[in-house]
Amino acid sequence: MILKSKICGVSDPKTLNYIVNHKHAPQFVGFIVNYPKSKRYVDLKRLKELIKIDKKESSYVAVLVNPEKKILEEIKNLPFDYYQLYDCDVKKTHSIKNTYNKKIIIALTIENSKDVENYKLYKDITDIYLFDSKGYEKSMSFNHTLIENIQFNKDIMLAGNIQINDDLEKYKRIADIIDISGGLETSGLKDISKIEIFLNNLKDLNNEN
Numbered sequence: 001m002i003l004k005s006k007i008c009g010v011s012d013p014k015t016l017n018y019i020v021n022h023k024h025a026p027q028f029v030g031f032i033v034n035y036p037k038s039k040r041y042v043d044l045k046r047l048k049e050l051i052k053i054d055k056k057e058s059s060y061v062a063v064l065v066n067p068e069k070k071i072l073e074e075i076k077n078l079p080f081d082y083y084q085l086y087d088c089d090v091k092k093t094h095s096i097k098n099t100y101n102k103k104i105i106i107a108l109t110i111e112n113s114k115d116v117e118n119y120k121l122y123k124d125i126t127d128i129y130l131f132d133s134k135g136y137e138k139s140m141s142f143n144h145t146l147i148e149n150i151q152f153n154k155d156i157m158l159a160g161n162i163q164i165n166d167d168l169e170k171y172k173r174i175a176d177i178i179d180i181s182g183g184l185e186t187s188g189l190k191d192i193s194k195i196e197i198f199l200n201n202l203k204d205l206n207n208e209n
Helices: 013-020 044-050 069-075 090-100 113-122 168-172 192-208
Strands: 004-007 028-032 059-065 082-086 103-109 128-132 155-158 177-180
Touching: 004 192, 013 028, 013 044, 013 192, 028 177, 044 069, 059 069, 069 090, 082 090, 082 128, 090 103, 090 113, 103 113, 113 128, 128 177, 168 192
Parallel strands: 004 028, 004 177, 028 059, 059 082, 082 103, 103 128, 128 155, 155 177
Antiparallel strands: none
16 A cells, blocks of 8 residues: 655745646645635635645645635635545534535644544545644644544545654654645745655655555
8 A cells, every 4th residue: 555645834836836747746635725724825816826826646635624605705716626624513514525526635633543533424424534733824734643543434644743854764653644734845935855755755665565
């Protein structure tokens, strides 16, 4: 089994072009759509221009924090493959999935084992579970051992302050997909050299296995 990846918080065309045209491109590319607190937020006008870039073999992911109908209507015709939803209850998640016919990544923010148990609420809705820290835009960590012994019925995406020099093998034992953002940045901006290191490290890991 290969360890897949998502590069999140992409906000400029140079970086996006580099990622989607890379010979070891990530399976997922994420865009912060409605969370202005994040330095990686992309307003609607820029977003529409940005994702005109051909996604090639990657899937585009709209990262949404408890989105209102207005933003969902504004992005419904954009070429997103997945909606990644934070702070959405089960009823709202069902409604979004059914209304907009998108695949869903339900994002669960984790501090303790009780938080992990919330995955059961979404088992019939989500296409992928994302386990993240409580930090949102702050790139905080959480205790990954809280999820490592649970048998899930969907693919697991893992986030929370993942860095390019981390032992990727340990993530492969826990998750199907790793979600990296801040670990690919220098002074708050995506760094092409770090993206290159990360994608090549991931390629090497998968070739070893």
